[in-house]
Amino acid sequence: MPASPTLLLTNAIILTMDATLTQYEPGAVAVQGDLIAAVGSEAEIRAQFPAAQIIDCGGKVLMPGLINAHTHAAMTLLRGLADDLRLDVWLLGYMIPVERAFVSPDFVRLGTQLACAEMIRSGVTCFADMYYFEDSVARATADAGLRGVLGQTVLKFPAPDASSFEESLEAARTFLQAWKGHPLVIPSVAPHAPYTCTPDILRACAALAAEFDVPLQIHLAETALELTNCRADNGVPVIPYVEHYGILDAKLVAAHCVHIDEGEIGTLLAHNAGVVHNPSSNLKLASGVAPVVGMLKAGLAVGIGTDGAASNNDLDMFEEMRLAALVAKNACNDPTVLPAAQAVAMATRLGARALHMEQLIGSLEPGKRADLILVDIARVHHAPRFRRERDGIYAQLVYTAHASDVTDVMVNGRWVMRDGQLTTLDEKDLLVRAEDYARRIDQFLIEREHSVLSKLIAIGGAQEGESFEVQAKARLADPASVLAALCWPDIEILYERHYREYDTYFSWADPDQGQLRYREDEFLDADGGVSNVRYRLTLLGPAREGRFESDVVLSRSRFLAPATHSLRFYREYFKPARERFIQKDRRRWRVLFRGTEFYLNLDRVEQPDLGYFIEAKSRTWSRRDAEHKAELARELITCLGATPADAVAEDYVQIAGGTY
Ligand SMILES: [Zn+2]
Numbered sequence: 008m009p010a011s012p013t014l015l016l017t018n019a020i021i022l023t024m025d026a027t028l029t030q031y032e033p034g035a036v037a038v039q040g041d042l043i044a045a046v047g048s049e050a051e052i053r054a055q056f057p058a059a060q061i062i063d064c065g066g067k068v069l070m071p072g073l074i075n076a077h078t079h080a081a082m083t084l085l086r087g088l089a090d091d092l093r094l095d096v097w098l099l100g101y102m103i104p105v106e107r108a109f110v111s112p113d114f115v116r117l118g119t120q121l122a123c124a125e126m127i128r129s130g131v132t133c134f135a136d137m138y139y140f141e142d143s144v145a146r147a148t149a150d151a152g153l154r155g156v157l158g159q160t161v162l163k164f165p166a167p168d169a170s171s172f173e174e175s176l177e178a179a180r181t182f183l184q185a186w187k188g189h190p191l192v193i194p195s196v197a198p199h200a201p202y203t204c205t206p207d208i209l210r211a212c213a214a215l216a217a218e219f220d221v222p223l224q225i226h227l228a229e230t231a232l233e234l235t236n237c238r239a240d241n242g243v244p245v246i247p248y249v250e251h252y253g254i255l256d257a258k259l260v261a262a263h264c265v266h267i268d269e270g271e272i273g274t275l276l277a278h279n280a281g282v283v284h285n286p287s288s289n290l291k292l293a294s295g296v297a298p299v300v301g302m303l304k305a306g307l308a309v310g311i312g313t314d315g316a317a318s319n320n321d322l323d324m325f326e327e328m329r330l331a332a333l334v335a336k337n338a339c340n341d342p343t344v345l346p347a348a349q350a351v352a353m354a355t356r357l358g359a360r361a362l363h364m365e366q367l368i369g370s371l372e373p374g375k376r377a378d379l380i381l382v383d384i385a386r387v388h389h390a391p392r393f394r395r396e397r398d399g400i401y402a403q404l405v406y407t408a409h410a411s412d413v414t415d416v417m418v419n420g421r422w423v424m425r426d427g428q429l430t431t432l433d434e435k436d437l438l439v440r441a442e443d444y445a446r447r448i449d450q451f452l453i454e455r456e457h458s459v460l461s462k463l464i465a466i467g468g469a470q471e472g473e474s475f476e477v478q479a480k481a482r483l484a485d486p487a488s489v490l491a492a493l494c495w496p497d498i499e500i501l502y503e504r505h506y507r508e509y510d511t512y513f514s515w516a517d518p519d520q521g522q523l524r525y526r527e528d529e530f531l532d533a534d535g536g537v538s539n540v541r542y543r544l545t546l547l548g549p550a551r552e553g554r555f556e557s558d559v560v561l562s563r564s565r566f567l568a569p570a571t572h573s574l575r576f577y578r579e580y581f582k583p584a585r586e587r588f589i590q591k592d593r594r595r596w597r598v599l600f601r602g603t604e605f606y607l608n609l610d611r612v613e614q615p616d617l618g619y620f621i622e623a624k625s626r627t628w629s630r631r632d633a634e635h636k637a638e639l640a641r642e643l644i645t646c647l648g649a650t651p652a653d654a655v656a657e658d659y660v661q662i663a664g665g666t667y
Contacts, residue, residue, distance in 0.1 A: 072132025077312025
């Protein structure tokens, strides 16, 4: 005799989602403890369990709980924070700086609770997560009564929960030790992506997953850029690249796989990898369309995920099923591909396979865990119902049903939602606490957006640094005088360079913000060929800090760093009110003049066509030093046969003020 009383769920349209998509109507499911004891026609099951407690399902659909096979649950707290942006601006400009400032065990716990409430309401019984402080995710998930494959993130950058990758690997190990064997939580290790991990990290994560025999989650081939860079840097596409470091030997759960070819599909299949399709996220971030039909045809286990709420912006698996079907049809120009039954299978049985959990969940079969949901299809937007074709019910779920049609959710034999009421979470309390985070994050971003400098610091990589320089500048009719004068004995040349400069200046309505210059330098060799390219970013203070006699400018540079992103990135991130472009050919000498070092720049300003300029500049540290150097700079310019004067190209001087 079974230890726990048997529960019979009767009067239901049962979709088992087993390999042959068996249905029973009216059907019944017997639940004993955390397990499904039997599934069949109602008469048969009632006869088999005459003494069982009966729950009448009122003619609703009874099916396996949906599996959200890729998400970042705690990111519900960042939902709607920044939208309609390119992936890099969204991620580097908003998500990462805000995560750095706010993500804590408390944030992660609350965000996960909010996600669990949303997922339960939409019929999700199991989800796969990758985030920080995964121990807090696991506690919140277990307390909410949901099942999860929960991955501690490892990446090469400092993360909110680890200052180095060694630390995050150690955290992953501790996490695996703590949760291995839990009835609801399957701990896993999650190297974020090939481009955010080093080969060492990939290898170490694969070894850790093997040691604990747990799934390994990773984002693979999400964007075309990732593929292009991988080819350029490693000479191979993404899948062979990670295969080399043992990632495919793990119980792999690969999110996205948008940019993979047939050969890579074969490689994934040969390694029994799970793939997770995230249609909303791919559509919203314009990442492309994953070759889902090809993967399914090849026999790959392809599940469906919502991805995080910051890029979706919800955790609605009904919407994802619908999009998976619609996007595939459109991509293949064929409405017969990815039929509704297959979309439901992806959200259930195939999702379980993708997470390497097919023995436990994914279908209503005796011996599997009792993870199931009831969906009310007797509502107005479902009417009428045709019964002629047995697959019609799947179309109804995929194309008609809303997440809010889910009325009851059971996980591991326990109701976590009954008649539309959550039994494990206090939604009112979650909403109040989530609003509090939104208020604080808004405030943080309002303060940051106020200043170009703080926006610059937020995207990291460089510290605030301030330097001052004096410069004397003059327009030249003919550069010959300068070249001749450089031979004079009181000018000692320390070195010489030749390059082309392409400067883009951003400015804003408030002149106190200064100007941000994006500079591309092409260094030219003796033959005029490009020997090297350098990108730099400089935040220039207001062009003139103090007026010196006539032509000499004292300028301030507050920030200088290699420009690690594209001009397009900075434009979208900083949203300048005005943009100016200057192109020049520059010959530069470092010289000693009367014991003081100067940079001499001989510029031919080509765009706009302003002709030749000579400028002498030197860094300075005090007002007295500045006055002394200003005098020398004027003298040097005069020595070079030019006449320093204010009047020339004032606008250009303004814009170029502060360059060095
Ligand atoms: Zn993701």
